[in-house]
Amino acid sequence: MHGLCYNAKTSAEVAKLVDAPDSKSGSREGVRVRPPLRVPNPSIFFSFTFYPALETTIRRGRESDMPALRDILNHYILKSVVTFEMVELSLENRKTWFTQFSENGRYQLFVAEEGGEVVGYAASLRFHQRPAYAPSVMSSIYLHPNHTGKGIGEKIYTELIENMKTAKDVHRIYGLVVLPNPGSERLHEKLGFQVAGELNEGGYKFGKYHDVRMYEHRLGR
Numbered sequence: 279m280h281g282l283c284y285n286a287k288t289s290a291e292v293a294k295l296v297d298a299p300d301s302k303s304g305s306r307e308g309v310r311v312r313p314p315l316r317v318p319n320p321s322i323f324f325s326f327t328f329y330p331a332l333e334t335t336i337r338r339g340r341e342s343d344m345p346a347l348r349d350i351l352n353h354y355i356l357k358s359v360v361t362f363e364m365v366e367l368s369l370e371n372r373k374t375w376f377t378q379f380s381e382n383g384r385y386q387l388f389v390a391e392e393g394g395e396v397v398g399y400a401a402s403l404r405f406h407q408r409p410a411y412a413p414s415v416m417s418s419i420y421l422h423p424n425h426t427g428k429g430i431g432e433k434i435y436t437e438l439i440e441n442m443k444t445a446k447d448v449h450r451i452y453g454l455v456v457l458p459n460p461g462s463e464r465l466h467e468k469l470g471f472q473v474a475g476e477l478n479e480g481g482y483k484f485g486k487y488h489d490v491r492m493y494e495h496r497l498g499r
């Protein structure tokens with residue numbers, strides 16, 4: 279599969295290129311100077327470059343992924359309200375966070391990798407500390423801002439949901455979405471979550487209250 283990228287040149291850039299003397303048409307004495315080309319509409323000139331589209335791999339998270347995940351999360355912590363975390367996370371914090379995950383348990387971690395770079399994660403986490411909530415997990419999904427809107431979210435969240443269906447003792451997944459977040463809202467609706475309710479002005483960040491929608495996935499049970 280190949281991606282297509284083009285760089286449009288401005289009329290002025292194109293005019294400069296077609297008028298520039300080159301090694302064959304220079305203005306040295308005795309050498310015929312090639313007249314400038316007449317370009318009817320330079321704005322239609324594009325140069326095309328083909329880039330191979332990088333494959334996205336979904337795999338289990340590893341401790342060595344923690345620096346990349348810390349950086350992705352810290353971006354959203356500092357620049358947006360999509361997460362209600364307020365303070366930058368340290369690598370130590372992420373390493374401790376990583377210790378909760380296993381391959382068959384309630385809490386699992388998947389990462390998306392593109393061209394050898396970790397570009398995001400999806401995880402199931404403890405939903406609430408009261409013990410009767412234990413069969414309910416909370417989901418978390420964050421992609422690097424340069425890698426949103428191209429299907430990676432759907433791919434990695436699907437992997438998480440499918441693994442929750444076969445995990446022992448998981449009954450519900452809850453996703454908490456700070457509104458508005460059209461990408462996350464659509465992703466939850468598309469992948470079988472239903473709206474469980476809304477917290478009116480449930481959080482306060484960057485000097486404002488924010489509504490939160492709770493999505494629930496019943497995992498077919």
Ligand SMILES: CC(C)(COP(=O)(O)OP(=O)(O)OC[C@H]1O[C@@H](n2cnc3c(N)ncnc32)[C@H](O)[C@@H]1OP(=O)(O)O)[C@@H](O)C(=O)NCCC(=O)NCCS
Binds near residue numbers: 361420427433464465
């Ligand atoms: C939310 C997020 C995980 C979604 O993943 P993504 O890879 O960007 O989404 P996908 O490309 O897989 O798209 C999934 C669906 O959402 C739609 N979508 C994605 N971004 C959208 C946007 N900004 N506005 C509207 N719809 C959007 C897609 O069109 C697709 O729906 P469709 O198949 O009906 O067209 C990702 O954008 C992200 O990490 N955002 C920043 C962090 C964040 O908000 N995390 C969630 C906190 S609750």
